[in-house]
Amino acid sequence: MGAPSRRERLRTATVTEIKNGARRLLVTGGVDAISLRAIARDMGMTAPAIYRYFPSLEALVAELTGDLYDELRLRLEATRDDAGAEPIARLLAMSRAFRAWSVGHPAEFGLVFGAPVPGRTAFVDGCVTRDRPGARFGAVFIEPILDLWRRAPFRAPPAELLRRGLGEGRLEPLRLSHGEIPVEVAYAFLAGWTRLYGLVAMEVFHQFDWAVTDAEALFELELETLTTQLLPEAPAAKG
Amino acid sequence: MGAPSRRERLRTATVTEIKNGARRLLVTGGVDAISLRAIARDMGMTAPAIYRYFPSLEALVAELTGDLYDELRLRLEATRDDAGAEPIARLLAMSRAFRAWSVGHPAEFGLVFGAPVPGRTAFVDGCVTRDRPGARFGAVFIEPILDLWRRAPFRAPPAELLRRGLGEGRLEPLRLSHGEIPVEVAYAFLAGWTRLYGLVAMEVFHQFDWAVTDAEALFELELETLTTQLLPEAPAAKG
DNA sequence: CATTTGAGTGAACGCCGTTAACTATGGCAA
DNA sequence: TTGCCATAGTTAACGGCGTTCACTCAAATG
Numbered sequence: 001m002g003a004p005s006r007r008e009r010l011r012t013a014t015v016t017e018i019k020n021g022a023r024r025l026l027v028t029g030g031v032d033a034i035s036l037r038a039i040a041r042d043m044g045m046t047a048p049a050i051y052r053y054f055p056s057l058e059a060l061v062a063e064l065t066g067d068l069y070d071e072l073r074l075r076l077e078a079t080r081d082d083a084g085a086e087p088i089a090r091l092l093a094m095s096r097a098f099r100a101w102s103v104g105h106p107a108e109f110g111l112v113f114g115a116p117v118p119g120r121t122a123f124v125d126g127c128v129t130r131d132r133p134g135a136r137f138g139a140v141f142i143e144p145i146l147d148l149w150r151r152a153p154f155r156a157p158p159a160e161l162l163r164r165g166l167g168e169g170r171l172e173p174l175r176l177s178h179g180e181i182p183v184e185v186a187y188a189f190l191a192g193w194t195r196l197y198g199l200v201a202m203e204v205f206h207q208f209d210w211a212v213t214d215a216e217a218l219f220e221l222e223l224e225t226l227t228t229q230l231l232p233e234a235p236a237a238k239g
Numbered sequence: 240m241g242a243p244s245r246r247e248r249l250r251t252a253t254v255t256e257i258k259n260g261a262r263r264l265l266v267t268g269g270v271d272a273i274s275l276r277a278i279a280r281d282m283g284m285t286a287p288a289i290y291r292y293f294p295s296l297e298a299l300v301a302e303l304t305g306d307l308y309d310e311l312r313l314r315l316e317a318t319r320d321d322a323g324a325e326p327i328a329r330l331l332a333m334s335r336a337f338r339a340w341s342v343g344h345p346a347e348f349g350l351v352f353g354a355p356v357p358g359r360t361a362f363v364d365g366c367v368t369r370d371r372p373g374a375r376f377g378a379v380f381i382e383p384i385l386d387l388w389r390r391a392p393f394r395a396p397p398a399e400l401l402r403r404g405l406g407e408g409r410l411e412p413l414r415l416s417h418g419e420i421p422v423e424v425a426y427a428f429l430a431g432w433t434r435l436y437g438l439v440a441m442e443v444f445h446q447f448d449w450a451v452t453d454a455e456a457l458f459e460l461e462l463e464t465l466t467t468q469l470l471p472e473a474p475a476a477k478g
Numbered sequence: 479c480a481t482t483t484g485a486g487t488g489a490a491c492g493c494c495g496t497t498a499a500c501t502a503t504g505g506c507a508a
Numbered sequence: 509t510t511g512c513c514a515t516a517g518t519t520a521a522c523g524g525c526g527t528t529c530a531c532t533c534a535a536a537t538g
Contacts, residue, residue, distance in 0.1 A: 174450040
């Protein structure tokens, strides 16, 4: 696998130029503004040329979506690595970085976390390994929670409830990508990630506007209650 | 205000026929499948005729979105009224009805709760009463929580935290539409509604697929922990 | 009965994704 | 070096889209 040939270099350069154009259109005009003709126009090309690089507009958008997934994940990993070894500090830093990226890139957030358009990534690999970028993304949050649990188990719903909600193979997909995980950790991740997602999605999608002026303050408030739930069992252990 | 004229009857009939066509397209092909030409074709008309009823495609979609908001709200209100007088039972029934509607109408959910397309309802009434349907929607959930609080105050974050997150006028929009509300009730509503939204949106948008097989079981599990937090202060009152 | 209003049509403009047929060019083997 | 061929690009075209404009025609109105 020596140095890539001249042809290959030109090709990858064109691919990234196409993606950059697509993203620029996404940011300025929303997902509907991404058009092959506009991208080609900005590149000084004609639209059919893009078909040498992507089989369709939909495929281009799908690949862009995957790139955005990775961009966010890399940023979260970098944030985590800069946050020291304390799991709670890591989770806090990652959560804030997640919100910051999402608020700063609403169009991208909508593409990655919003309603999937009919044809999209649904059957990326023929139904088998669907949404694998999502799995790698989850790992970033699971790891510190698992770490925390190993140091000192935190409060969790009664085992009977957990069994009813997450037992009997219901966590199979997660186990396939992350190996065996205590059900309490899986629950803490799912519940926490859902709250994080809900908070950020509601802010980015302007679902808070009618109720609250400062979504960031609400976010910080929820971060506080979220991390409280990850502290070791309270003295009056109840449930 | 007598009986509407024949002209008016025909007009409203045509308007609803247009909206029905738009919704049919939304359900079968996603929001991008809504097109004036397709609607007109299904009605045996030509596309420009629709401009007698809606100033643009975007306006039609915006009005459809408002209708869906009302449809969901009416269903939740009916569910609430059928659920008896006990606030917790009401909240449970409404939450389940919210999820059922959303899972059963994913395209509609995406339109109402998903990423707003660039031009959409953003400035519906010139920035003043923005997203008023959202406000009326929130009321349905706030009412039982307020009822519950009046019967017996439930656990809430420390007052100092609540003040930092929701004090200093940050709840002004909510108060404008719902009058004075205890900050603890406002917090319980915002936190609960956010978790509900997060759970349902992640399920509808297929963000759970890589981790969990039975999203409904997870939903029920979270309903349990959610309502637990609305019970009266535990004996070992801590925070 | 004359007139005005409103609903609907057809043609056209400029976008769009996509396909097909074609051209030029750079890399590689004989 | 020469000849070939894969590759990247072109133009032209098809059908679909939102939207505008000029027009027709029936129905309500005075």
